[in-house]
Amino acid sequence: MFATVTVHNCVAGVSNSVVLRVTPSYPAPAYYPKENCPVPRSWGRKKPSLSHGNLEVTLRERISEGRIGVVYSARVEKATTGEGVDITSSLPNIVCLKFAKQHHCRSLAREAWFYEQLHKWQGISIPEFYGFSTATFREQALDMDNFQPWTCLRTPSKLDPGLVADTELAKEYHSMDWLWDDDPSLSDCFSSSKFRDRSRWFQWSLDEENPKIGLIVMEKLGQACAKVWLPNQPGDAFKSDILNVLDDVAKDGLCHTDVSAWNFLQYEGPETDKRRCPRHGVVHK
Numbered sequence: 001m002f003a004t005v006t007v008h009n010c011v012a013g014v015s016n017s018v019v020l021r022v023t024p025s026y027p028a029p030a031y032y033p034k035e036n037c038p039v040p041r042s043w044g045r046k047k048p049s050l051s052h053g054n055l056e057v058t059l060r061e062r063i064s065e066g067r068i069g070v071v072y073s074a075r076v077e078k079a080t081t082g083e084g085v086d087i088t089s090s091l092p093n094i095v096c097l098k099f100a101k102q103h104h105c106r107s108l109a110r111e112a113w114f115y116e117q118l119h120k121w122q123g124i125s126i127p128e129f130y131g132f133s134t135a136t137f138r139e140q141a142l143d144m145d146n147f148q149p150w151t152c153l154r155t156p157s158k159l160d161p162g163l164v165a166d167t168e169l170a171k172e173y174h175s176m177d178w179l180w181d182d183d184p185s186l187s188d189c190f191s192s193s194k195f196r197d198r199s200r201w202f203q204w205s206l207d208e209e210n211p212k213i214g215l216i217v218m219e220k221l222g223q224a225c226a227k228v229w230l231p232n233q234p235g236d237a238f239k240s241d242i243l244n245v246l247d248d249v250a251k252d253g254l255c256h257t258d259v260s261a262w263n264f265l266q267y268e269g270p271e272t273d274k275r276r277c278p279r280h281g282v283v284h285k
Contacts, residue, residue: 001051001131003082005217007074007097009059012146019140020133020215022051025113026106026201029181029190031255039193046116051131052082055217057095059148068104068111070149072097073220092219095130099149100214101157105134106177106204108214115218118252124277125248125284127265128219138210147213176205180257222266229261244280251279 007018025045030037057074064071074097079088100108112132115122122128137144144150150157160178163170173182181190196202206212229238242264246256256263267275271283 001046001129002053002055002079002133002217003048003051004054005131005133005215006054006056007059007215008057008077010148011142012148012151014146016140016142018135018142018213020135020213022048022131023109023134023214024048024200025116025132026109026199027113027193027195028110029193029196030253031189031191037191039191039195042117043193044195045113045199053080053087055079055091055130057097057217059097060094063096065154067101067155068107069098069100070153072099072149074217091130094220096127096218096220098216098218101153102144102150102211103157103159103206104177105206105212105214106175106201107179108132108216109201110179112216114254115216117254118249121248121252123219123275125245127221130217130219133215133217135213136207136210137213140213144211149213174203175201222268224262225264225266226261228266241282241284244277244282245284248277248279 001022003022005020007020010018024047027043027045030039030043056077056079058077060073060075062070062072074095076088076091076093076095078086079091080086098108098111109132112129115126115129115132118126119129137147159176163173163176163178170176172184175182180186181196225238225242242259245264246259249256267283267285269275275283277284
């Protein structure tokens with residue numbers, strides 16, 4: 001992961017670039033349906049001190065928009081190590097940037113943790129992951145109206161109306177950017193985890209006066225399977241490969257709870273040995 005990411009062309013009307021710094025992810029709790037086992041040490045987030053160098057990219061077109069974020073493609077301009085060695089050629093020409101919407105930096109921090117946990121499956125069953133970074137508007141001297149990832153949204157970012165109306169309930173949920181494990185009724189299902197409970201994200205909510213920008217940089221893949229696996233088609237090849245990918249993820253103790261054709265992307269690159277799955281002996285498509 002890179003210590004800093006410089007993003008050009010993301011502020012409308014000016015030549016300003018945004019510089020984000022590597023930031024700790026947000027570990028999930030562990031779910032043990034039968035016995036309250038201790039959370040393993042590997043459950044901790046990756047230390048930012050292990051990240052070095054800078055990645056410089058230029059924002060291109062918007063690809064998609066979801067509940068918590070907006071996704072763009074970006075051209076890699078330059079990548080360097082902490083010692084200043086140019087490693088641009090080791091990266092693809094185009095990468096994918098996922099910006100958190102205004103109220104959802106915490107959710108993106110959790111998503112980054114999943115990529116960290118699945119590091120050995122990057123480039124095989126999940127996209128390559130180049131890090132999670134943040135910055136504040138005050139640090140960057142930005143105007144929210146000019147920050148392109150937060151403009152022209154189909155679904156503008158907003159707070160949960162139920163939590164806004166009930167301040168006591170909001171306290172129980174830890175954050176306005178709530179996650180499924182914040183539900184107090186589910187607390188008995190999880191093992192207590194210092195990695196989650198001591199995280200800076202545990203009780204994080206948006207600072208309206210100084211919003212935080214959250215960014216994940218990852219490999220750009222192809223189309224969503226929903227665009228190529230048409231309704232009423234058997235899709236047997238897709239189904240078997242999707243089951244294998246989910247099997248890879250499950251072997252590391254992680255469960256995907258939102259399996260849909262929109263959440264799986266095609267890999268359209270060459271079938272290299274590096275991308276061959278060691279468990280299934282194939283290049284997942």
